[in-house]
Amino acid sequence: MSWSNLDAQRREDSQFQTRLWWSLWFIIIVFVGLVCRLVYLQVWQHQHYVTASDDNRQQLQALAPTRGLIYDTHGSLLAGNRASHSLTLVPEQLSGGRRSIDKVLAELGQILTLDDSDIKRFKRRLNQPRRPYSPVALRFQLSQAEIAQITVNQHRFSGVRIVPELVRYYPLDDGFVHALGYVGRINDRELKNLDATNYSATHHVGKLGIERYYETELHGTVGYQTVETNARGRVLEVLDRLEPLPGRDITLFLDAQLQQDAAQLLEGKRGAIVAIDPKTGGILAMASAPSYGANQFVTGISNANYDALRTSNDLPLFNRALRGRYPPASTVKPVIALAGIDSGIISRKFSLWDPGYYQLTEGGRFYRDWKEGGHGRVNMHKSIVESVDTFYYAIADVMGNTPMTKYLSQFGLGQVTIADQPEATKAVLPTKKWKRANRNASWFPGDSLNLGIGQGFLSATPTQLATMAMVLANKGQWHQVRMIKAIDGQAVKKVSEIGHKDPQQPDNIELKRDSDWNKVHAALIDVMHGKYGTGRRSGADSSYKMAGKTGTAQVLGIKQDSTYDAEKLAERFRDHGLYIGWAPAKDPVIVVAVIIENRGGGSSAAAPLARKLFDSYILGTKIEPESEPEATAIVEVDLEAEAEVENTQGAINDG
Template identity: 55%
Template sequence: MRHTTALKDHHKERRTFTFRTLIAFCLVVLMMLGLVARMFYLQVLQYDTYRVKSDLNRVQLQPVAPTRGLIYDRNGVLLADNRPSHNLTLIKELVQDLDGVIARLAEVVDINDDDIVRFKRRLNQRRRPYQSVPLKFKLNDEEIARIAVDFHRLPGVRVEAELIRYYPYGKSLVHALGYVGRINERELKRIDAHNYSGTHHIGKLGVEKYYEDVLHGQVGMQKVETNARGRVLRVLERESPVPGKDLHLYLDLNLQLAAEKALGESRGAVVAMDPNTGGILALVSTPGYDPNSFVTGISGKDYRALQNSSDLPLFNRAIRGRYPPASTLKPFVGIAAVDSGTVKLDYTMFDPGFYQITRGGRKYRDWKRWGHGKVDLSKAITESVDTYFYDVGHRMGIDPMSDYLGRFGFGKVTSVDLPEAHGAILPSREWKKRSRNRPWYPGDSLNLSIGQGFMVATPLQLATAAMTLANRGKWWAPRMLQTIANDDSFVVDVPPEKQLPDVKLTKDEYWDYMTESMEKVIHASNGTARRIGKGLKYRIAGKTGTAQVVGIKQDERYDAEALSEKNRDHALFIGFAPVESPKIVLSVIVENTGGGSSAAAPVARKVFDTYLLGHSSDDEAIADVGGGE
């Protein structure tokens, strides 16, 4: 049977096509309406929100670091400067493969492991988003050019210019000024994060640390427009930073360099002060180190070399070195003895070369084994007679002696703006009980009377005490800062605990007597420092000292050749000049070089000459005519 095939239904197909077309059109219209609605929502209803987000991507708020204030000496010589440095930095938020970018940069410029370690340490510190982090400092022109060629392949990499601290006199002033260095995590917790945004350095030691708030200034801000790579296209707004203020110190650079030269290769310290103000004219500690290497970060190898050096270059001997003051303490003990009424001014005793507390007991020997014969206070100062001070120290006892020494600043930190200064040790009955859990013995008083035993002082304390003596009791707290530039209202703020009362004596003639006795130390034929008095055009009042580093048995004699160099005596000197109207006071310590008359006093003469005459005496001008302690 044959079947027939139905004809194609064009009408039905047309209806189906039309229906599908209508559905498709409706879907397109709905999608268009959805798109228009979304665009309306984004462009109109959410306009403000997305405009802010767009601006955040396009416009960034960047801190502008202030210029650090400069530091000058009393004569206007620049001591601490700022110099431009081009640094290689990275912005973490713009770098996807941090290690890969660093590896690529290491192919272009020299980046060592220390650079990378310090960079990652800074990266983990608190910082603002999109704040650049330094990877390498002080790029040269060739390194900058090599990096610039690859900028398009290094998103987030910058070469930024900044001013960094520069110390033109290097190690000569490091112990006087201190230095600045990179801000560490501990410092970030205590500083104003806003004011230090964009700043990488902070004062670490000395004047740089104490006057950080004055030197730093106030941070500025700027709005900048950036492209998709984060590169700055233009500055939209700018609030300029307030630069730090410049400091003018009492320090005299010429005197500082002369004192350093006078010490030569020896380990030691010199502190010179203006007795009319308390201003520190020179503060030298040798050996020193170059502070410029600390500004951008010293390598671990170099720092360990400084740490492990037997000469301790990192140690500030001038304000932290604790030395037995030895015979330089005798003028203050002498004043204590007569003013406390222990002995009269005309008191004399016979010196056989030793002193005994009890007959047949231990002999406390004088430096002159055969003795000085009949001795009064003036002769005891002039010839540095130990036995006289053993006698008056035994009579006086510890309580008056410790009290009077404290009035001159021993055992205290009295400096205004040297934050690392040490108080050293002024022994007393209570101190020994507290620290040693033992009572005070008469023999302890004898040792203290000649500046030995438990007593230790810093060179700064010795200079301060000598200044008070030169001023006939007038007290000034030692200070580095003289003025702040363009601040006529500035006055050095002295904390109450550092402004000691003036030293008042029962009779003013005691000041005159002690000054005349110290003058004989230099200018009398029997003075221990007569060596430096030859050819002087002014008068010096001074006192030498020789401090034992190791004890010597009662029946033994000191033999420097038998001791290692580090166990030999220290040489000390304190003094002021001109006697009639003091303009400079100083203390000198020269480690392990023997007697104060032979090692420390010649250094003092050169410093005095430089300040008072404008030039330093040479070694041949100082005749070696003996002297001793």
């Protein structure tokens, strides 16, 4: 070891020792600092903290923000807030402490009605983790008489308080719940996922629909106040207060009048109507029948009422507009025709002789047209106007799966394109891959024929059909389909503008020859106004032109759901009527999809309703309640399992 190394060694040693001293001094300084802090808290501020701890008179109370309002497109209130009084207990402040709760409950039971379920729910809330001195709710929606009773007896109960709060209220209620959703009391599961701080004073949360999707925007931000109270919990003085930030107000495209009309038209039936503004993609109406009142869910629905809704054969809780999966039947024919022409598989002048049936092979199975004897020579125009099945059997046979599913998907089938309705389902667009995965079978020519007339494995929701009609009416132009029009008065074109995720949306459709749109439009106008059009009765005597397509889905087999009586069984084999269309034909302002279950074909069951809706929206014609026999028929969609309708192969399909 050289001298310089030794020297370096010595220098390192002494430096290390120095740094140990530095550390010791640092430790001493920090410890002295900590002790100073403790002296400050425990000696200097001792009295202040003794007061704070001893009588606990200072309390921090969370203040609930006011929930944002929901308006229709013209500014009518769809969801507001109203005052409601609830009865709460602060267990720590009861005269006998926590142990006297049962005694207090018994005494309270003498002056107002408390049933077992109230007490059961109260006990459950009591046992949830909570801050000391925070109130626990016992009863909601106190009546004026009950409030008076409690106030008179207030001196007997310390720690028992009447708390006013604002709760959701739907002024128009019936007929709107499937469009708006509703709020309800926060349950245990939701409690775990919510921001505990921001919801510390909130009792309700959006459960469904718009209320659920825009929960963040509608809720607002919690405030708080420090209050000084007396021993009974009465507030003597507010020491410090931070106002809560109210939720944001949302304006929807929904037209309250049109929505009520749609609900009116569906009265006594099972089905759905969806209307879209083709210029914006905004939902003008979204009705599903039967429906139910949302207000009862806000304040807590009774078990009996809920069971009645849940077990009803007509499935009122089921949102058919968003979740009902129906065979679209003939309403897909315009798209299939476009697919055939645009992909070059058939020429624009293509026509065939329709004998009333189609066969895949000579002497094979008959795929029948709805009209016995056939339609004679049929070209594309006539095939749409008269809804000729044979024409579509023939071109579907040539096309096979791929061009058809590709074009149908460009029109939004098989995917969720509505942005702000979380319950929407994508239904089924049967690609070859889908069939392999779900049916474990390859794609057969017969499957193509069924797909060509919108039957077989294909299914779509009313919202998807309205979207498809919107893209047809717009000649391929897409808009984000959404409920929201504006938030706090600021227009919203896409939900991503306010921090939500946009749904995947197909690109605008560019046809090889733009005039093909006009050809299809012309045919769709003739459906409503032509001499042989399937919707001519609904299009007659109108002051404006409309375009549309009827469809009839025949339900030949249903996955068993054996709770129905035998005599009603026959009814659920009746056809579903469908209609898509828009008006005015040349410059559309409204697009609709109508589906009526088990009431016969589209031209008689669905198209007339669409006509009334057009008249109401364009001309302002009032819709009269119609007197019809009570609907008793059955739905093919099961709420829980969403059991699929099994349409037997080769379903017959008329206009």
